Amino acid sequence: MKDLDYNKIRVATISGRYITYDHVNEFLSSLPDIFVIKIEGESVRKESIKSITFGNGPKKILMWSQMHGNESTTTKAVVDLLSYFNQDSTDVLKLVEECTVKIIPILNPDGARDYTRVNANKIDLNRDAQNLSQPESRILKKVYENFQPQFCFNLHDQRTIFNVGKTNKPATVSFLAPAFDQERNNSPSRKMSMKLIAAMNSKLQKEIPGQIGRYDDGFNENCVGDAFQMKNTPTVLFEAGHYENDYERDITRKFIYKAILKGIKTIVDDGLDEFTVDQYVSIPENGKQFVDIVVENTDYESNYLTKSKISPIQFKEVLIFGKVEFKPELHIFEKKPSEFFGHKTLNCNDANDMLWLEENDLLKLLS
Ligand SMILES: [Zn+2]
Numbered sequence: 003m004k005d006l007d008y009n010k011i012r013v014a015t016i017s018g019r020y021i022t023y024d025h026v027n028e029f030l031s032s033l034p035d036i037f038v039i040k041i042e043g044e045s046v047r048k049e050s051i052k053s054i055t056f057g058n059g060p061k062k063i064l065m066w067s068q069m070h071g072n073e074s075t076t077t078k079a080v081v082d083l084l085s086y087f088n089q090d091s092t093d094v095l096k097l098v099e100e101c102t103v104k105i106i107p108i109l110n111p112d113g114a115r116d117y118t119r120v121n122a123n124k125i126d127l128n129r130d131a132q133n134l135s136q137p138e139s140r141i142l143k144k145v146y147e148n149f150q151p152q153f154c155f156n157l158h159d160q161r162t163i164f165n166v167g168k169t170n171k172p173a174t175v176s177f178l179a180p181a182f183d184q185e186r187n188n189s190p191s192r193k194m195s196m197k198l199i200a201a202m203n204s205k206l207q208k209e210i211p212g213q214i215g216r217y218d219d220g221f222n223e224n225c226v227g228d229a230f231q232m233k234n235t236p237t238v239l240f241e242a243g244h245y246e247n248d249y250e251r252d253i254t255r256k257f258i259y260k261a262i263l264k265g266i267k268t269i270v271d272d273g274l275d276e277f278t279v280d281q282y283v284s285i286p287e288n289g290k291q292f293v294d295i296v297v298e299n300t301d302y303e304s305n306y307l308t309k310s311k312i313s314p315i316q317f318k319e320v321l322i323f324g325k326v327e328f329k330p331e332l333h334i335f336e337k338k339p340s341e342f343f344g345h346k347t348l349n350c351n352d353a354n355d356m357l358w359l360e361e362n363d364l365l366k367l368l369s
Contacts, residue, residue: 005263006089008256013081017252019319019326021074022114023049026107029081030054033088042106043141046122049111051141056087059100061269065155065262066106066142069127069226071113071120072319075242075251076157079258080105086263100270104149110138117321129222131229139226146230153198153236153269155262156180156227159251160241162294162317162345166215167286170343172246173215175206175257176288178239180227181219193279194236198265200277202238203285205264206257210245215288217241238265244292244345249317249328293333296344297359299351300368313368314342330364 016025030039030052038055045051067076084105087094097103108114112122120126121136130139146154164173179195181187188196206214217239222228230237240261245253268274293314300313316333319326335342348355350368359365 005260006086006091006093008082008259011082011085011089012256013078013085016078016081018250019072019074020117020321020324021068021077021108023052023108023111026077026081029084030107033084037084037087042145043137045110045112045138046136047112049115051106051109051111051138053104053106053145054084055102055104056084057098057100057102059098059102059270061101061153062149062151063101063103063153063155063266063269064146064149064151065103065157066109067157068108068114069110069138069142069156070158071110071115072117073119073159073242074114075159075255076240076258077107078252078255079242079262080107080157082255082259083262086259097266097270101266103266104145104151106142106145109142117319117326128226129224131224131226133224142226146235151235153194153265154227154230154238155265156237156239157258158239158241160217160243160288162244163290163292164215164243165289165291165343166212168289168291169212169286170291171212172244172292172345173241173288174210174213174243174245174254175261176215176217176241176243177202177285178217178219178227178241179282180225180231180237180239181221182228182231184221186219186221188279189231189234191234191236192231194274195231195238196279196282197274197277198236198238198268199285200279200281201268201273202261202264203281204277206261209260210257213245214285215243216282216285217288246345289339290336291339291342292345293342294328294345295330295364296342296347297364297368298347298349301350314344315364315367330362330367332367
C-alpha cells in the first residue's frame, strides 16, 4: 500500500503544544457517523473523556493519548490518523474491513487544561495501573476490558534532553516494548511488541535516519504499558520527542502519525514476522545528553556545573494565557554526562550570538 499525501491529511487547525478537548471537539464533531464517538466517563473535574471507534474488522487496536496532560504531540497525530481514516481511498476501505481502532484522544483532560503531567488530584496516571485510585485510570481499564484489544498503543511525549545512543542526534521518536516482569524476560506478547516496533522503526529510519531511540525498560507494574503487557496484550510505548527547531512539535507529530499508520498496516497485513526481536534490540537506547542551548565561553560562576566556561540552558514549559511558552533556565544535570550537546550552540565571543542572547533575555541568566 502506498501512503496518501500527508499534507492533505494533516489537520492544520489543531497545532501547538496546548491541546484540550476545546481544541479537538470541533474536528471530532465534523467526522461522519461511521466514526462512533462515545463518552466513556468523567475526569476528576467532571469533564467528559471520549473515545472514537472506527472500522469493524476483527483486529482490535486500542490507543490513548494525553494520559499525561502536557504531552499533546501524539494527540495531534491521532487527529491526523482520524483524518486519514476519513479519506476516500481503497487503503482505508481495507483497514475498515480488517481492523477496529479505538482511540481515547485525551485521557487526562484536567491535566491537559492545566498543562500538567498529573491529573487534578496530582496523581501520575501512569503509576496508577494497579491502585486504580483515579477515575481516569478506571476508565482506561474499563475500556480495555470491554474492548479486549489485541494491541495497545500507549502514546506520550518525552523531554528534549534525549539523544539516540551516544550520538548528537535528538531522539525525535522513541519506542518501548514494556517489560512484564522484573527480569525483563521476553514473552510471546512482548516479542510481538518488539517486532511491531521494528516495523515502525524501519519506516521511520527512511524519514529521520538515526533519530529513533529505545526507551528504558525498567519494570514497574504500576505503569499502564507494563500492566497490559502482564495481561499478555502486546503494548507499545510511543514517545514523541524533539526535532530541530520544532518546539511546537508540529513536525514530530507527522512522524508519530506515520509510525502509528505503519503499525496498523503491519498488523492488518499479518506482517509482524517479517521483523525480528534483534532488529528491535539493535535500536540504540536513549541517552540524556541534550540541553536546549549550550552557551560557550561564559564567565558565569555556575560553571561549577560543568567545570568549564560553558553554560547549559534548558527551557521550562509554562502555560501563559492558553499558550505554552518556553522559559530558559540554567540546567542542572541529574548526573553530568561526559559530553553534552545543545539543540542550539551560542558563543559569548560572537557578537551576533551575544545579541541573540540579549534579545532573548538570556544574558541575565549568565551574569
Ligand atoms: Zn508521558
